[in-house]
Amino acid sequence: MSPNTGNGSVYEEGTVEAPKRNCLAVLVDNEPGVLARVVGLFSGRGYNIESLTVDEVDHKTHLSRITIVTSGPPMIIKQIEAQLGRLIPVRQVVNLTVQGKFVEGCLAYIKLIGNFDQRDAAKQIARRLGARIVDTTDTTIMFEMTEATHKIEEMIDALRPHGKLEVARTGSVAMASGEAVLELPGAERKTA
Amino acid sequence: MQKATAKAVKAEPAASPSQNPAQMTGAEIIIRALIDQGVDTIFGYPGGAVLPIYDALFKQNSITHVLVRHEQGAAHAAEGYARSTGKVGVLLVTSGPGATNAVTGLTDALLDSIPIICLTGQVPTHLIGNDAFQEADTTGITRPCTKHNYLVRDVNKLAATIHEAFHVARTGRPGPVLIDLPKDVQFADGTYQPPAVAKQSHYQPQTVPDRAQVERAVELMAASERPIFYTGGGVINAGPRASELLTEFVRLTGFPCTSTLMGLGAYPMSDKLFLGMLGMHGTYEANLAMHGCDVMINIGARFDDRVTGKLSGFSPNSKKIHVDIDPSSINKTVRVDIPVVGDAASTLEMMIAIWRERGYKAKAEPLAKWWQQIAEWQKTDCLKYKQTGGIIKPQYALERLRELTKDKDTYITTEVGQHQMWAAQFLRFEKPNRWMTSGGLGTMGYGLPAAIGVQMAHPDALVVDVAGEASILMNIQEMTTAVQYRLPVKVFILNNQWMGMVRQWQEMLHGARYSQSYSEALPDFVKLAEAFGGVGLRAEKPEDVDRVIAEMMKVTDRPTIIDVCVDAKENCFPMIPSGKNHNEVLLGPGEQAIGNVIKGAGGALV
Numbered sequence: 001m002s003p004n005t006g007n008g009s010v011y012e013e014g015t016v017e018a019p020k021r022n023c024l025a026v027l028v029d030n031e032p033g034v035l036a037r038v039v040g041l042f043s044g045r046g047y048n049i050e051s052l053t054v055d056e057v058d059h060k061t062h063l064s065r066i067t068i069v070t071s072g073p074p075m076i077i078k079q080i081e082a083q084l085g086r087l088i089p090v091r092q093v094v095n096l097t098v099q100g101k102f103v104e105g106c107l108a109y110i111k112l113i114g115n116f117d118q119r120d121a122a123k124q125i126a127r128r129l130g131a132r133i134v135d136t137t138d139t140t141i142m143f144e145m146t147e148a149t150h151k152i153e154e155m156i157d158a159l160r161p162h163g164k165l166e167v168a169r170t171g172s173v174a175m176a177s178g179e180a181v182l183e184l185p186g187a188e189r190k191t192a
Numbered sequence: 193m194q195k196a197t198a199k200a201v202k203a204e205p206a207a208s209p210s211q212n213p214a215q216m217t218g219a220e221i222i223i224r225a226l227i228d229q230g231v232d233t234i235f236g237y238p239g240g241a242v243l244p245i246y247d248a249l250f251k252q253n254s255i256t257h258v259l260v261r262h263e264q265g266a267a268h269a270a271e272g273y274a275r276s277t278g279k280v281g282v283l284l285v286t287s288g289p290g291a292t293n294a295v296t297g298l299t300d301a302l303l304d305s306i307p308i309i310c311l312t313g314q315v316p317t318h319l320i321g322n323d324a325f326q327e328a329d330t331t332g333i334t335r336p337c338t339k340h341n342y343l344v345r346d347v348n349k350l351a352a353t354i355h356e357a358f359h360v361a362r363t364g365r366p367g368p369v370l371i372d373l374p375k376d377v378q379f380a381d382g383t384y385q386p387p388a389v390a391k392q393s394h395y396q397p398q399t400v401p402d403r404a405q406v407e408r409a410v411e412l413m414a415a416s417e418r419p420i421f422y423t424g425g426g427v428i429n430a431g432p433r434a435s436e437l438l439t440e441f442v443r444l445t446g447f448p449c450t451s452t453l454m455g456l457g458a459y460p461m462s463d464k465l466f467l468g469m470l471g472m473h474g475t476y477e478a479n480l481a482m483h484g485c486d487v488m489i490n491i492g493a494r495f496d497d498r499v500t501g502k503l504s505g506f507s508p509n510s511k512k513i514h515v516d517i518d519p520s521s522i523n524k525t526v527r528v529d530i531p532v533v534g535d536a537a538s539t540l541e542m543m544i545a546i547w548r549e550r551g552y553k554a555k556a557e558p559l560a561k562w563w564q565q566i567a568e569w570q571k572t573d574c575l576k577y578k579q580t581g582g583i584i585k586p587q588y589a590l591e592r593l594r595e596l597t598k599d600k601d602t603y604i605t606t607e608v609g610q611h612q613m614w615a616a617q618f619l620r621f622e623k624p625n626r627w628m629t630s631g632g633l634g635t636m637g638y639g640l641p642a643a644i645g646v647q648m649a650h651p652d653a654l655v656v657d658v659a660g661e662a663s664i665l666m667n668i669q670e671m672t673t674a675v676q677y678r679l680p681v682k683v684f685i686l687n688n689q690w691m692g693m694v695r696q697w698q699e700m701l702h703g704a705r706y707s708q709s710y711s712e713a714l715p716d717f718v719k720l721a722e723a724f725g726g727v728g729l730r731a732e733k734p735e736d737v738d739r740v741i742a743e744m745m746k747v748t749d750r751p752t753i754i755d756v757c758v759d760a761k762e763n764c765f766p767m768i769p770s771g772k773n774h775n776e777v778l779l780g781p782g783e784q785a786i787g788n789v790i791k792g793a794g795g796a797l798v
Contacts, residue, residue, distance in 0.1 A: 032343065037335060044336050075523060082520035088340040088360055088395055 017073035021050070022097040023104055023174050024081065025182050029089040030056045030064040037087050038066060047080050048072060051106070051171030063091070065182065067173045094182055096174050104174035108152045109134070111142045114163025125158045214385070218347045218378040219244035222311065225354035227254045228387055231282050233273060233648050234258070235266040239286025240326060241313025244378035258648055258677060261669035263290050265641035267297020268667070270308045272645030274301075275628045276603055278431055280361050281308040281645065287315055288326030291372075292333065296635060298368045299337040303632025304454060305429055307366035309357055310338075316376040317345050330372045339367030345374065347382030352390040364397030365518040366429055397517065401534025401542060409489070409513045409530045410546045416487035417558030418565075419447045422470065422499075425454030425631070426492015426516060428624045430536035435459070435624040437540035438491065444547060446554050448566055450478035452493045454631045457621030467566065468575075471499040472768050473613040476574035476777060477566050479766070482507050483774035484565070490514045492536045495526040496632070505773030515539045574766045574779055575617050584734050586611065586686040586758040590618035593656070593684060596741045600654040602626065605642040607663030608634045610692035610764045615658040637666025643681040644674055654682070654745065661687040661714055661755075671724040674751035682744045683753045685717060688760040696763045721753035730755040 028034050035054060042049050050069040057065045070080060077095065084093045096102040110131070112122045119141045126133065126143050129151065135142035145152055149172060159165055176182070216224065222245055226234070235258045238246045249257055260266040263285045270281030285294050291312040301308045315324040331343045340360050342353050353371060361369040413419060421442055427434045435458045442449045442465055449459050450470040459466055468475035470482055482488065488510045493499070495514075500506040503525060514521075514528040515536060522531040532539055546552075579588040604619055605628040606612040612629055621627045628646060630638040639657035647655045657664075664685055674681050694709040718728030727747050729740040737756065744752045766777045 033331060033335065036332070040335055075527070079520065079524055082518075082522075082524075086518065086520050091394065 017075065019071045019073055020077070020097075021069065021071045022077050022095055023102065023172060024066075024068045024070065024084070025094045025096055025174060025176075026066040026068065026084055026090060027092040027182055027184070028064050028066060028087075029091065030062040031089055034064070034089045035066075037089065038068075038084065041083055041087065042068075042070075042080075045083060047076070053106075053171045053173050061184070063184070067171070069172050091184055092182055094176070096176055099176055099180065101177040102174050103177065104172050105146055105148055106152060106170045106172050108145045108147075108155070108167060108169035109142060110145065110156060110159060111135075111140055111166040112159055112163045113140050113166075115139075118162040121162045122159055125155070125162075129155045129158065131155055212383070214383050215381060216384055217244065217248070218350055218373070218380050218382060219248040221347065221350045221382060221384045222354065222373070222378070223248045223252055223255065224384050225351050225387075226282065227252075229355065229358045230279065231255060234282040234284050235260055235269040235273070235645065236284030236311075237261075237263055237266060237286065237290060239288075239290050239313060241287035241315060241375050242284060242290075242311075242373070242378075244375065245284060245311070245313070245373070256648075257284075258644070258673065260641065260644075260673050262667065263293035264296050264637065265644070265667050265670045265673065267294045267308065267310065268300065268635070268638050268641035269645035269648070269670075269673075270310075271297065271301050271304075271306045271638075272605060272628050272642030273649050274306050274308055274645075275428075275642075276625050276646040277649045278625060279307075280358055281306070282311070283308065284311045285313070286326065287313040287330065288328045290326075291328055291330040295334060295337060296633075298334055298370065300630055300633040300635045300638065301368035302337050302339065304630065305366050305425060306368070307361040308368045309354075309361055310334075310368060310370040312370060312372050313378075314343070314372045314374040317374045318376070320374065330370070334370050337368070338370045339365075341370040341372065343372040343374075344377055347377050347380040350377065350382060351385040355385075355387045355390045356393045356395075359393050360395055363395060364399075365426075365521075398533055399517065399535040399538055401515070401532045401539045403542065405530060405532045406534075406539060406542045407546055409515075409532060410543050410550075410552065412487055412511055412513060412530060413445065413447075413489060413543075414547070414550075414552035414554070416447075417555055418481075418484060418486040418562045419445070419554075419559075420467075420481050420485040420488055421447055421449040421459075422452075422482065422488055422490045422493055423449060423455045423458055424452040424491070424493025427455055427458035427536045428492075430492065430517075432624055434492075434535070434537035434540060437537060437544060439463075441540055441544050441547070444544065446559060447489070448481055448563070450474070450482065452496065452499055452631070453616055453629060455493060456616060456627045457624045460622040461620045462622060467570075469616050471496075472501070472770075473617065473764055473766065474499075474768075475617075476572045476766050476779060477569035479768065479774040479777055480569050481566055485510045488512045490516075490528070491540065492516060494521045495524070497525075500526065501768050501776075502771050502773050505775075507774070572779065576780075577762075579734060582733055583759045584731060584737060584756060586614050586688070586756075586762055587618055588734060589684075589686060589731070589737050589756045589758060590614055590658070592737045593658075593741060594619050596738065597654060597656070597745075600745070601650070601652070602654045602656065603628070603643075603646045603650060605629065605639040605646060605655070605657045607639040607657070607659045607666075608636045609660045609663060609694075610688075610696065610762075611658055611660045611663075611686040613693075613764045614686070619658075636660075636663040638663075640664060640667050640681070640683060641670045641673075643683075644670055644677075644679055647674075647679040647681050648677070655680075656682040656684050659683050659685045660692060661685050661689065661717070662691045662711055665715075668720070671721070671726060671751055671753075675725040678749045679751060680748050681751045682747075683721075683751065684744075685753065685755050686758045687714075687717070687755050688758050688762065689714060690760055692762075693764070699763070700769065717753050717755035721751070724751070726751040726753060728753050728755070730757065732757050
């Protein structure tokens with residue numbers, strides 16, 4: 001599906017503002033179908049998902065936290081936030097990019113299949129870029145890396161000439177800097 | 193044992209000995225929950241996966257079940273019931289095809305924000321995912337076409353889920369909610385929780401608006417010179433009080449008021465401050481006033497593409513206030529200057545209070561000039577038509593319907609197409625909840641089942657489905673339902689033998705190549721009505737119209753089909769062609785260069 005970059009009108013073509021990468025943190029009830037609701041919203045309305053990660057973060061209250069990286073002009077991003085807020089199991093939506101400073105990273109496993117020299121070269125690249133060796137065999141070496149997305153890209157690009165690669169990566173997780181906490185609304189009510 | 197039995201009998205004479213009265217089967221819990229939610233009527237169709245619920249229905253007298261002939265009919269009937277009463281409508285259908293047949297109705301309710309609850313049967317929990325007989329992934333299929341849905345796997349969560357479903361359906365921006373009920377859960381024994389005991393839902397949307405925003409809005413209104421109220425279905429959904437407040441506020445300010453298709457009746461249409469409906473087939477004065485205004489006050493409307501036309505040319509020089517209960521409606525397509533999140537009634541109440549407290553008055557001189565301008569536009573008489581010769585004009589038939597039913601307690605439903613737009617233009621709605629039409633989804637086949645839902649809720653009222661001969665055939669089977677329950681609904685067909693709106697677009701856009709829009713073989717609607725056990729009437733000449741309307745109103749115990757043979761060539765005007773601005777409206781056949789009206793990119797638009 002092509003990303004919806006317009007202003008939502010069936011009568012206008014093209015985009016008014018340039019699309020921008022945004023990182024959203026979403027707190028949801030961990031119930032069956034909740035991920036399908038979120039993903040279906042994005043595909044149904046033609047929004048773009050660059051990455052999505054999810055896991056339960058509070059086992060007592062069964063709350064999951066979804067981190068979604070999306071891109072679009074500001075009007076569409078606001079629309080995405082409002083549409084997410086409309087889903088019943090969605091409890092909180094925060095746009096970390098708009099809110100302020102935040103940290104963002106993802107986890108990657110990268111396996112290289114190659115001869116001794118190739119594996120040795122890979123080791124040196126890993127040392128330079130801060131990846132850990134987590135598994136080795138006679139012909140392979142596997143790295144684990146927890147870093148910002150562009151650093152992982154850099155690692156993959158650097159390794160590519162040295163053998164056959166397999167890559168598994170999580171997509172971004174992110175958290176706001178400072179005392180801001182994404183939690184259930186207490187005194188203030190959700191406005192969706 | 194003996195003692196215990198005696199005790200139990202004393203405490204609860206009706207209950208069987210040593211049994212907790214809150215203990216019952218899932219099916220009984222469902223019925224009990226519906227009763228506690230105030231449901232008196234449900235629309236449904238039985239099948240294997242809902243037999244336990246139908247068995248529980250059989251053993252009670254609180255809820256009337258209306259047996260429809262197709263599940264789509266059940267959904268639209270529930271919508272008609274909901275829209276004419278302000279209550280939540282309920283339908284009960286079986287698994288698989290029962291659920292998939294209801295999907296159109298659910299989508300219709302989603303787009304028009306109508307609160308309905310759809311109960312669907314499901315195969316037993318242990319068979320889910322096995323491609324069992326009449327199994328469908330109902331929650332999966334209906335996720336995008338409901339406000340929310342549930343699959344209940346635990347009988348002890350059943351009551352709380354149903355109560356929450358009603359809360360979600362009617363709270364905030366209303367909408368359809370589906371509950372999927374596996375058959376084993378219907379049979380299992382569980383505990384019933386009444387609504388007061390069930391855990392409160394976290395879903396509590398904001399209904400009271402932010403006062404500072406409302407103050408800014410009212411300030412802007414007071415400073416306006418060419419204002420207009422643009423009101424929508426949100427006013428009707430906020431309850432009759434919102435319509436009263438709207439009427440009060442419009443009259444207090446003396447501003448002109450227009451309404452979307454969905455909002456008709458929220459403001460009395462015969463009032464002199466009302467400019468008629470706006471949008472693609474709205475009045476000339478309403479659309480030009482929208483185009484030329486300096487302050488637009490949108491209450492509960494959503495800048496639908498049928499209203500705005502080309503966005504870049506939509507009301508280019510106005511400051512816009514948008515009151516909506518759904519934050520996602522704000523700034524979705526049109527950027528507004530003052531967004532207000534709140535329901536129409538609370539917001540209007542606050543607006544009136546602020547207007548009064550601050551002693552605001554409309555700027556008399558500019559407003560008078562604005563009204564003069566509007567009066568100029570009104571002189572165009574954009575809805576004029578000529579009833580000449582021996583062929584009935586559809587507009588004439590509707591005007592006669594309006595005249596001859598104006599003293600009656602009347603509810604109107606429609607199908608979709610030209611007749612629907614003419615009905616919106618030529619009928620008059622003075623009160624909310626009197627006009628039921630498929631606005632957002634444009635569902636042909638909506639009107640007859642919706643009329644059945646309305647008539648069930650208002651047995652003594654005059655309920656008319658204004659129909660086209662093509663639309664009516666999409667749910668004609670519901671005639672049998674109307675006959676079974678002796679419902680005197682009137683199906684008023686404007687029969688032009690064409691899918692009129694399709695034909696009109698083909699004429700304007702596709703060089704008058706009428707591809708598949710002519711119904712080569714139509715039934716004899718009079719005989720059809722009689723075959724169903726209803727009454728059939730036909731008007732072929734203008735002088736027949738009054739007679740058939742008088743005759744249809746005499747029928748009180750069965751449905752009537754009125755086949756009004758109208759001019760097949762008539763088009764619906766005014767019309768803003770797709771992709772055009774409000775000030776580029778076509779007023780009538782004289783103005784159109786056929787086949788040439790919509791050029792270039794506009795032709796690709798719907």
